[in-house]
Amino acid sequence: MKPLEIHNLTVASGERILLSIPAASFDEGVMYGIVGPSGAGKSTFLRVLNLLEKPRSGSLSIWGHKVNAAELSHSKGVHLQRQMAFVAQKPAMFQTTVFDNVALGLSYRGVPRSRRAQLVRKALDLVGLEAAAGRKATSLSGGEAQRIALARALVLEPKLLLLDEPTSNLDPANVAIIEQIITRIRKERAMTVLMVTHHLQQARRLSDQCLFLHQGQIIEQNDTEAFFESPRHEALQDFISGKMVY
Numbered sequence: 306m307k308p309l310e311i312h313n314l315t316v317a318s319g320e321r322i323l324l325s326i327p328a329a330s331f332d333e334g335v336m337y338g339i340v341g342p343s344g345a346g347k348s349t350f351l352r353v354l355n356l357l358e359k360p361r362s363g364s365l366s367i368w369g370h371k372v373n374a375a376e377l378s379h380s381k382g383v384h385l386q387r388q389m390a391f392v393a394q395k396p397a398m399f400q401t402t403v404f405d406n407v408a409l410g411l412s413y414r415g416v417p418r419s420r421r422a423q424l425v426r427k428a429l430d431l432v433g434l435e436a437a438a439g440r441k442a443t444s445l446s447g448g449e450a451q452r453i454a455l456a457r458a459l460v461l462e463p464k465l466l467l468l469d470e471p472t473s474n475l476d477p478a479n480v481a482i483i484e485q486i487i488t489r490i491r492k493e494r495a496m497t498v499l500m501v502t503h504h505l506q507q508a509r510r511l512s513d514q515c516l517f518l519h520q521g522q523i524i525e526q527n528d529t530e531a532f533f534e535s536p537r538h539e540a541l542q543d544f545i546s547g548k549m550v551y
């Protein structure tokens with residue numbers, strides 16, 4: 306059973322089609338890098354997958370459980386959302402401690418307090434910020450906040466992790482730290498990861514497969530090495546060689 310399959314997905318704003326994906330599927334335990342020019346629809350894609358945004362049409366199969374995403378009810382949506390975790394490009398920190406920021410999702414899910422503490426410690430350890438548990442989350446640096454956002458997602462033990470540009474706006478040292486964390490969690494957990502990134506080299510370093518999203522369409526999808534070494538479509542060749550301005 307595949308973690309995620311997409312059928313006839315379209316997202317529109319008025320007359321404008323933002324996303325059009327006739328079919329796509331994602332395998333268990335695989336990390337996918339999603340690249341493409343700015344405005345291609347990458348963030349829209351992740352938001353629709355996480356059911357934060359309703360498509361105009363289309364269905365998603367999540368572990369074989371097919372849902373009409375355009376007509377999804379809230380209660381059914383919540384059930385599906387709980388299999389996933391989404392890290393937004395600019396994650397907001399709540400004005401509480403780091404610990405409470407990470408524990409929040411578990412509270413919503415009714416996880417008992419003692420178990421919560423255990424899971425939060427484990428997640429903080431994964432991102433190397435166990436010592437920051439008692440600090441005010443709004444006092445964190447950009448890199449630390451991004452790590453806490455990751456911990457907030459990981460604590461939920463999602464089967465599907467959706468990352469939207471997890472290292473944009475970070476300095477090289479913090480980019481390296483986030484990349485190490487992603488590499489480590491992939492070793493420790495069987496998760497399917499979809500990561501949008503504008504760093505082509507990051508997609509190449511971390512992903513098993515890459516997708517090129519252009520003007521709302523998946524133009525190309527391939528194993529990472531082939532994706533970069535022998536891109537088939539001209540638009541992807543231009544994008545990789547830097548000829549496409551983005």
Ligand SMILES: Nc1ncnc2c1ncn2[C@@H]1O[C@H](COP(=O)(O)OP(=O)(O)O)[C@@H](O)[C@H]1O
Nearest residue numbers: 317318323341342343344345346347348349350
């Ligand atoms: N809620 C929205 N309503 C209307 N247009 C939107 C909305 N969200 C995004 N867009 C437009 O859709 C296109 C894709 O945006 P986005 O998914 O953010 O692209 P990317 O993440 O690839 O840069 C852009 O042209 C953007 O202006």
Ligand SMILES: [Mg+2]
Nearest residue numbers: 347348349394
């Ligand atoms: Mg985006």
